Amino acid sequence: MKEKELQALTEDISLSFFQKSFKHRVQFNNRLRTTGGRYMLQSHNIEINPKHYEKFGREELISIVKHELCHYHLHLEGKGYKHRDKEFKSLLAKVGGARHCQTIPEQRNQVRTVHYYKCSGCGIQFRRKRRVDTVKYVCGKCNGKLKKIE
Known part of the structure; x- marks a missing residue:
């Protein structure tokens, strides 16, 4: 799906389910990892994780x-927009x-x-x-030096 199609789909959903027009941009963002999408409070744009569309469909x-x-x-109307x-x-x-x-299966099984x-204290x-x-941080208990254990 191209971003023009995503924009048209979002505008259509907004009119048919909310009876209000969507006047801002919606776009795919490949950098999103743990969420399917996000609403930007400052710009009022929406970003969608394309991996969810690829894995789970329309x-x-x-x-x-x-x-x-x-x-x-809800945010534009000044109402409670938080979860x-x-x-x-x-x-x-x-x-x-x-x-x-x-949840996208590949992201759940990543090795951390x-x-x-x-x-040392x-x-x-x-x-x-x-x-x-x-060099910057010390032990919170005794202010001793920290040493990395391999």
Whole structure:
């Protein structure tokens, strides 16, 4: 699907389900990893993860577009547009959008690197998902130097 088709689909969904026009841009964003789409508060544009369309098809795409259009229309009207808001939940149920998108199988099984550090002062060991700069950071317990464990 091309971005022109996505734009036309979004405008059509907006008119038929919300009875309001969509006046901004919708585009695919390959960098999205953990979400099916996102609504940009500043520009009012919508970004869609193309991997969800490729893996799950048109119905999943429509569901994601409905979800993002709920954010869009509620935000422009000054109503509760966040996931926890009552207005958002009721509008989403009314139009039949998905609360959560499906998980892409390849992303679920990715191997995550884990880093282990040991304090040279008190000997406590730390497990971190992200690398720690051992020159900049010290042990939170005793202010001792951290050393990476291989």
